[in-house]
Structures are given as structure tokens and as C-alpha cells.
Amino acid sequence: MKKVFVEGPISSAFIAEKIIAHQSKTDIGAHSLFLGQVRADKIEDKEVTAIEYTAYEEMANPIFHEIRESVFAKFEITCMHIYHSLGVVKKGEICLFVFVSAPRRKVVFDALEFTVEEIKLKVPVFGKEILEDHSHTWKKNS
Amino acid sequence: MKKVFVEGPISSAFIAEKIIAHQSKTDIGAHSLFLGQVRADKIEDKEVTAIEYTAYEEMANPIFHEIRESVFAKFEITCMHIYHSLGVVKKGEICLFVFVSAPRRKVVFDALEFTVEEIKLKVPVFGKEILEDHSHTWKKNS
Amino acid sequence: MAKLLYFGQVAEIANRHSEELPIEEMSIADFRIWLERKIPELTFVSYQISANQQLHCEAFMLTNDMEIAILPPFAGG
């Protein structure tokens, strides 16, 4: 099973590395990438400064695997990768990176959206929103 | 008017730089990126080794600007960037980079697809496909 | 012995991340009643229950050998 969870934020250097790794796959003509970035939302006038992610990893990993399988079944893609942060990710930093590649562009947009929506809906990941006064709330996906 | 055309391939370092530049915009929660990569297609048994791009720049630049304006009018996005190569881009290298950012994820998938389709349809860019025996054909978008 | 796991806001409310204890065979629906008697503050939050890393319908029977997790709303991405 492919490793999805990474400790802390996803760096732009990591993303660049993954792009480079696909340049030898010359049957690929199109990549689509999704990056989830921690937003400095205001919650009752207090700014979110970070999200601390936890996950039920033993349940989450098989679900990521099922999502991958279903994306390959539905769309003619060459490869896909999912990376999700655990631990603290500060505002402006990246917590989710989905990378879809295919010979032709038409499928990569829908495959990307489907994957992101499935992750949001099905994967047991939890997010503690740390506010500027060190209080916190709990993030819920909508 | 924003500069779209860049000489030669778009490097992963350039892409990483653009991602970093958006991390201070903490009202952004989602980015979608499209990367067009030169595919080593077989044309009558000869492999494409590179595409040499030319453009009618005086016409292309205002069209890129119009596409930007229409994407901002249609979708609630925070910012968008388009970069397209001119000159020789080898197989496996990146020739088109579209970068869309928004507070929330829902719009970024459709905004990305719309932008890429508009570019393919409307912008006067021409591609000479260089084959392994140094002969060439002319690329047409479908 | 069943293994109970608590996550996110549920772990915060229950003030624990896991515990092992014997449970009687019961449906997920009945387990909710049992759990909310044990930790009344859970009455006020929504949560899902997984058994052996999978979600099931409310009629699914939980047994004493299972890993049972109490999961607050998902917040991935």
C-alpha cells in the first residue's frame, strides 16, 4: 500500500520532486494537481493560525487505497499520488497534495475533483484548528 | 498585461517558486494546477522527441488577457496564472502551466478545465513536432 | 476484550484516546446508548462508529473481540 501520510506540511520542494519524477514517463501528456492550503479563517474574530491533523491511520490507509483503485477504474489515467499531512500545518502551508497524470488532458480534471471529494468524504482525518489566542475549534468538512 | 510566454520548458523549480509565492495569501484554501507535458507520441513509427512552439504573440497576449478576465467573471477565484513555452520543449518537459487559487475548493476544478480548454481553442500558438529522424509534422489541438 | 479508540473532538470530550474493556454483544445503535450513558457529553456531538476499521449500519452487531472507534466528523484536506 502506498504511503499517504507525511509528518508536517507538504513543501514546494517535495511537490517539485514529484513533478520531476514524472518527466521520464513520456506517455504522459497532462498532469492535474490539487493543493489544499491552511486558510487563516476568522472564527468568532479569532484567526486560525494552524491546523493540527490526526488520523485513524489503520482505517485511513485502506480507504486511500480503495479511492485510488476506484479512480483507476473510472478514469483512463497513468498514475496518481495522494499525500496528506499529519501534525501541525500552519496557515499558508500545504496539507493535501493530489497528483493525477494521464496521456490526454480530458480526464485529469474530473479525476482530480473526484479524488479530492472522496478524500474529504471518506477518510478518517481530524483537524484541530488552533486560534491566535491558543484556544481551538474542530474543523468539519462541508 | 501579465507575461505568459516563457522561453523553453517550464521547470519544476519555477512551479515550486510560484507555489511558495502563494503561501502568504492566507485567504486561499485550494489551488489547482494543470501541467501540459510533451508526449513522445509515435507518428508513423517515428517518435516525437520535442515540440518547437511559435506564437503570434501580438494576438496571443490579448487573448490570454481575455481568458483571464472571463475566468475571474465566471468563478470565485483569488488569482490565476498562465505560463506557456516558446521554442523547443523536449519530450517529458512541461510546456503549459495553469495555476488557479481560491478560498474554497469547489470552483478550482472547473476554473482550471475552462482555462485550459480556452487556451487550446483560442490562442494562436503553433507546434512543430520534431521526430527522431529530424523530420517533422505539425501539431493540431483536438 | 474490545478495544475502544477515540479521535479528535471525541477524544477531547472523553478525555482518553483508547481503552480496553469487555462489552456485551450489541448493535451499533445500542452501543451509542451505552456509550452516552458512560460519557454523557457525547450526547451533544455527532460521531460515527467503526468496527474493525470499517463503517457499518446501525444494526451491525459489535462483539467483544472488535476494535471499535468513535469518530467525529472528518476534516481531511
Added chain:
Amino acid sequence: MAKLLYFGQVAEIANRHSEELPIEEMSIADFRIWLERKIPELTFVSYQISANQQLHCEAFMLTNDMEIAILPPFAGG
């Protein structure tokens, strides 16, 4: 004088990238006939014609002060 610009496959076929020459006022449709008489090989390829950096319908009138471009199929991305 009109300025004619040729791009991509059209430049290759016409063996030139640009030229300046006087043209009579005529529609784009008539310009195609004029052009294909001048460069017969263009009869076998598809191309669009822009005037002053914009595409127009076939009835649009071209005049002697315009920048006219002959554009083969687009291949961006």
C-alpha cells in the same frame, strides 16, 4: 501597404514569415481566393485569417492598412 504574417505550417508552405504589399479592399473569403492563387499549396491546408490581431467572419472587409495573419490550426499546450 498591408502587412501579411505567416505562421507555423503556413509559413513553411509559403516559405516566408511576413511581407508587405498593397492589397485591394476585399472580404476575407475573397482574400482566400487571392491568396491561394498566389500560393497554390495553401489550397490543401486549413487556415484562419486574422485582421489586426482579431478573427472575423468571412464577410469582413480587409483593407490596405491592416496586419493580416494566416494562421494554421492552433496547437497550444
